[in-house]
Amino acid sequence: xxxxxxxxxxxxxxxxxxxxxxxxxxxxxxxxxxxxxxxxxxxxxxxxxxxxxxxxxxxxxxxxxxxxxxxxxxxxxxxxxxxxxxxxxxxxxxxxxxxxxxxxxxxxxxxx
Amino acid sequence: xxxxxxxxxxxxxxxxxxxxxxxxxxxxxxxxxxxxxxxxxxxxxxxxxxxxxxxxxxxxxxxxxxxxxxxxxxxxxxxxxxxxxxxxxxxxxxxxxxxxxxxxxxxxxxxxx
Numbered sequence: 001x002x003x004x005x006x007x008x009x010x011x012x013x014x015x016x017x018x019x020x021x022x023x024x025x026x027x028x029x030x031x032x033x034x035x036x037x038x039x040x041x042x043x044x045x046x047x048x049x050x051x052x053x054x055x056x057x058x059x060x061x062x063x064x065x066x067x068x069x070x071x072x073x074x075x076x077x078x079x080x081x082x083x084x085x086x087x088x089x090x091x092x093x094x095x096x097x098x099x100x101x102x103x104x105x106x107x108x109x110x111x112x
Numbered sequence: 113x114x115x116x117x118x119x120x121x122x123x124x125x126x127x128x129x130x131x132x133x134x135x136x137x138x139x140x141x142x143x144x145x146x147x148x149x150x151x152x153x154x155x156x157x158x159x160x161x162x163x164x165x166x167x168x169x170x171x172x173x174x175x176x177x178x179x180x181x182x183x184x185x186x187x188x189x190x191x192x193x194x195x196x197x198x199x200x201x202x203x204x205x206x207x208x209x210x211x212x213x214x215x216x217x218x219x220x221x222x223x224x225x
Contacts, residue, residue, distance in 0.1 A: 032211045043202065044155070046213035089155065093211075099170060100214065102147075104154035 002026055004092050006103035013080050014111050020076045021106040023090035027071035034091040034100060035064055035075055044089060047075075080110040114138050118203050118217035125193045125224045133188040133220050135203030143206045144186035145170075145214065146178060148199040155202065161186055193224040 005024040013019050025033065032051050036044040048057040053068040061078045077084055087107045091100040116137045125131055137144065145160040147170075157170030161180040175197060177189045186205075190197055201220045206212040 034213065043216035043218055044214075045216075049211060049213050051211060091155075099157055099160060100145075101157075101171075102155040104152065 002092065002094065002101045004090060004101050004103040006088075006090055006106050008106060009104070010107040010109070012109045012111060015080060015082060017080050017110075018076065018078045019080055019108065020074050021088060021108075023073045023075070023092075023103055025071050025073075025090075025092040026094070027069060029094045030068040030071075031093045031095040033066055033068075033073050035073070036089040036091065038087040038089055038105065040086070047088075075106075077108070080108070082110045082112050084108060085110045116203055116205055116215050116217035118201075118220050120220060121218065122221050123223070125190075125222065127194060127224060129193050129224075130189065130191050131193065131222075132190075133201055133203070133222075134185070135187065135217060136185045137203075137205040137215070138184065139205060139207075139215065140183070141205035141207050141215075142183070143208060143212075144180065145204040145206075146176075146186070146188045147202045147204065148172065149202060149219075150199050158188065158201075193222075195224045198222060198224045 035047040038044040048064045050066040055066040057064050063076045066073045087105040089105045091102040119134045142163045146158040147155040156172050159178040161167045164183045179187045203217040204214040206214045
């Protein structure tokens with residue numbers, strides 16, 4: 001069973017702070033890395049899908065980078081706002097497998 | 113836009129009862145998935161269907177069966193519910209497996225007493 005690790009498990013920041021979290025995954029036979037945002041009482045929503053080593057994606061104040069050779073991805077949030085409070089999930093798939101394996105998520109709380 | 117629709121939203125069962133969770137998507141997606149979400153465990157794949165007519169086991173398939181009724185619908189059945197199946201169940205769909213983003217339903221909160 002593939003193991004996807006996310007750190008930290010939870011994070012509290014002040015409004016306006018910039019922050020980042022890590023997703024670690026097996027570096028062999030990489031296929032795709034997904035990031036999802038999951039607000040309490042809602043469904044997970046996709047932020048990014050990355051497939052190439054060195055990929056960088058950006059959506060507003062949120063960006064992500066990918067290093068497939070060493071098996072990690074970073075998610076950055078610039079100038080955090082209370083509405084960024086959510087659990088951020090990463091998910092990984094290997095070539096030849098049709099399944100996504102999710103990490104346990106990083107729960108971000110942004111205090112006003 | 114309906115997207116992915118799950119029914120019911122909530123359900124309470126007694127141990128040994130059976131039930132079917134329904135999922136339908138209107139995005140013409142090929143692939144559909146069932147996950148369960150437990151505290152501290154993240155999302156775990158139960159079963160998935162890469163395309164109409166195919167189903168495969170995920171990480172935690174024991175105690176469940178699935179049916180890909182047609183391209184739109186993918187149901188999850190608990191034949192004899194157990195307290196360990198108390199969880200929140202999410203259905204998702206994507207245009208393909210692996211690389212395409214997944215769209216999730218609102219979830220079904222199931223309690224087995």
